[in-house]
Amino acid sequence: MLRLENVTKLYPTSVRPALDDVSMDVDRGEFVFLIGPSGSGKSTLLRLLLREEAPSSGNVFVANWNVARLANRKVPKLRQRMGCVFQDFRLLGNRTVAENIAFALEVTGKSEHTIRTVVPEMLELVGLDGKSERMPAELSGGEAQRVAIARALANRPLVLLADEPTGNLDPETSDDIMLLLDRINRAGTTVVMATHDRQIVDAMRRRVVELHLGKLARDDARGVYGASR
Ligand code: ADP
Numbered sequence: 001m002l003r004l005e006n007v008t009k010l011y012p013t014s015v016r017p018a019l020d021d022v023s024m025d026v027d028r029g030e031f032v033f034l035i036g037p038s039g040s041g042k043s044t045l046l047r048l049l050l051r052e053e054a055p056s057s058g059n060v061f062v063a064n065w066n067v068a069r070l071a072n073r074k075v076p077k078l079r080q081r082m083g084c085v086f087q088d089f090r091l092l093g094n095r096t097v098a099e100n101i102a103f104a105l106e107v108t109g110k111s112e113h114t115i116r117t118v119v120p121e122m123l124e125l126v127g128l129d130g131k132s133e134r135m136p137a138e139l140s141g142g143e144a145q146r147v148a149i150a151r152a153l154a155n156r157p158l159v160l161l162a163d164e165p166t167g168n169l170d171p172e173t174s175d176d177i178m179l180l181l182d183r184i185n186r187a188g189t190t191v192v193m194a195t196h197d198r199q200i201v202d203a204m205r206r207r208v209v210e211l212h213l214g215k216l217a218r219d220d221a222r223g224v225y226g227a228s229r
């Protein structure tokens, strides 16, 4: 589903590579934690998958797309198939919960009929059936992240990329969000989640890929946050 081949990323202003000869594969249906200290290259890796950055060398593949070589006009198609959630939710503040989800479907050209069907399905999936007419400012952090997840899934993405999705949530709410992400993954969606949350990683026992100064330091099948030895 995802493949990095000897990927190095050197930003114009940086002295060392943000990613240094990183190779990894993620199969369809996997759940992967991407961990490592601040500045180790996690966000850069996610941005390369979305073609928000180009690698300095090496190849990036998503499904059948050669991401770095993709024609500019095809980049929107790639991004439509990648769901993204962030620490700060990034909801549209002047639209209701339902409109936030509908917006994701509108921009990919879905019909009125599809939007009317899919929005309630997504709200039910994330457990927010009763909140469709709320404004983002009226939601708790956990609810806001659920809306963001619903929006990210509306176009049936090949992979869900989550960058510190629990970073602004208390531990109990974080656990609820992880239960939801786990359920989504078990239903078939590939998930890649960058996180600093030791407790979550240790509780889930999923694949752990660790970066250090841009290098792949560890790749454990059922890993924990700390070193496995
Ligand atoms: P993480 O997400 O693990 O904190 P990043 O991918 O954000 O790591 O950063 C990796 C390295 O690349 C850091 O040294 C950071 O300062 C640098 N970096 C990230 N984005 C840019 C940028 N747009 N321009 C220059 N350097 C950057």
Ligand code: ADP
Residues within 6 Å of the ligand: 110, 111, 113, 114, 117, 118, 154, 155, 156
């Ligand atoms: P139409 O334009 O006739 O609605 P679509 O191809 O947009 O055709 O959708 C056909 C059906 O597929 C919809 O009625 C809907 O139930 C389902 N569907 C389409 N897109 C999605 C989606 N992103 N998520 C869930 N169901 C979808």
